Amino acid sequence: MKMSFRWYGPDDPVTLANIRQIPGMKHIVSAVYDVPVGQVWSEESITALQKACQEQGLIFDVVESVPVHEDIKLGLPSRDTYIENYCENIRRLGRHGIRCICYNFMPIFDWTRTDVHHKMPDGAENLIYDPQALDRMDPLTGELSLPGWDSSYKKEDLKKLFEQYAAITKEDLWENLRYFLGKVIPVAEECGVNMAIHPDDPPWDIFGLPRLITDEAALDRFLSLYDSPCNGLTFCTGSLGSSPQNDIPAMVEKYSAMGRIHFMHLRNVKWTPQGGFEESGHLTENGSLDMAAIIKALKKTGFTGYVRPDHGRMIWGETGKPGYGLYDRALGAMYLQGLWEATE
Numbered sequence: 001m002k003m004s005f006r007w008y009g010p011d012d013p014v015t016l017a018n019i020r021q022i023p024g025m026k027h028i029v030s031a032v033y034d035v036p037v038g039q040v041w042s043e044e045s046i047t048a049l050q051k052a053c054q055e056q057g058l059i060f061d062v063v064e065s066v067p068v069h070e071d072i073k074l075g076l077p078s079r080d081t082y083i084e085n086y087c088e089n090i091r092r093l094g095r096h097g098i099r100c101i102c103y104n105f106m107p108i109f110d111w112t113r114t115d116v117h118h119k120m121p122d123g124a125e126n127l128i129y130d131p132q133a134l135d136r137m138d139p140l141t142g143e144l145s146l147p148g149w150d151s152s153y154k155k156e157d158l159k160k161l162f163e164q165y166a167a168i169t170k171e172d173l174w175e176n177l178r179y180f181l182g183k184v185i186p187v188a189e190e191c192g193v194n195m196a197i198h199p200d201d202p203p204w205d206i207f208g209l210p211r212l213i214t215d216e217a218a219l220d221r222f223l224s225l226y227d228s229p230c231n232g233l234t235f236c237t238g239s240l241g242s243s244p245q246n247d248i249p250a251m252v253e254k255y256s257a258m259g260r261i262h263f264m265h266l267r268n269v270k271w272t273p274q275g276g277f278e279e280s281g282h283l284t285e286n287g288s289l290d291m292a293a294i295i296k297a298l299k300k301t302g303f304t305g306y307v308r309p310d311h312g313r314m315i316w317g318e319t320g321k322p323g324y325g326l327y328d329r330a331l332g333a334m335y336l337q338g339l340w341e342a343t344e
């Protein structure tokens with residue numbers, strides 16, 4: 001496995017100089033953040049990221065994310081222009097040494113939590129999802145601040161998007177995903193780039209919006225939409241694992257054996273009696289997932305793709321982007337590498 005760390009670019013309070021000091025850390029996962037969704041990334045911005053990583057002895061070869069414009073998900077006539085821009089981004093990134101692109105196909109909202117500063121008994125802060133709290137949130141009237149949330153939306157844009165999604169079914173969304181893959185995967189193949197869809201987080205519908213990538217049946221269906229090694233997965237244990245119905249070690253073993261996992265997001269979650277979850281420390285005993293069994297499944301299937309320690313808690317007084325501080329993710333990286341070494 002290739003150990004990587006997500007870095008939000010020069011504005012990230014976590015610096016590359018910090019990241020390089022984490023033992024075993026070699027690869028950087030990043031993105032160009034100053035371009036609106038759907039536009040082409042400038043060669044200069046990509047080169048600048050690449051250069052900054054090289055200067056710290058790190059390799060920038062994974063992008064998370066090239067976001068998919070809502071018109072593509074909605075299947076609007078304008079989608080072809082946005083898909084062409086997407087393909088151009090794949091070409092440019094491929095030329096700059098990017099081997100894996102992570103993206104998602106969730107309508108409007110990316111990952112969603114109901115509290116990103118939840119105090120744990122030990123004083124750490126974590127992120128939680130409480131279904132009752134979600135029911136009380138109204139994205140159209142309330143002041144919304146979600147972690148994976150594009151804050152550039154105005155209320156009226158959002159209202160229009162909700163109306164547009166009300167007119168499409170889950171099957172329409174699958175069809176729009178198939179159309180997208182039909183155009184981008186051949187380009188990815190030519191450029192030697194692996195596309196890796198991120199599962200929906202949480203893996204169920206929210207705010208009445210349809211979500212697709214939620215369980216094993218959905219992953220099977222997704223992979224069969226375009227049968228190419230380049231059409232693969234970001235297997236996020238915390239996203240799929242927040243549903244107790246998903247057997248995470250078995251799913252990891254299955255898709256890794258097929259060679260269709262290009263990127264692993266590794267973190268633990270703890271299910272709550274209310275049907276929600278808390279993001280716990282990475283350790284198996286902290287949550288509901290068997291992290292050692294997941295690593296063993298990767299080892300058994302000869303996994304050589306990218307791995308990153310996913311969300312950490314905020315500990316030791318650190319402040320910053322919820323889920324993306326330095327300290328707890330660094331602890332996660334060490335724990336995961338320890339498990340990996342123990343399997344050798």
Ligand code: DNO
Pocket residue numbers: 064065066102103104110111148198236265311323
């Ligand atoms: C959350 C992340 C997601 C992920 C996107 C991929 O922490 O894993 O926001 O980057 O869903 O497009």
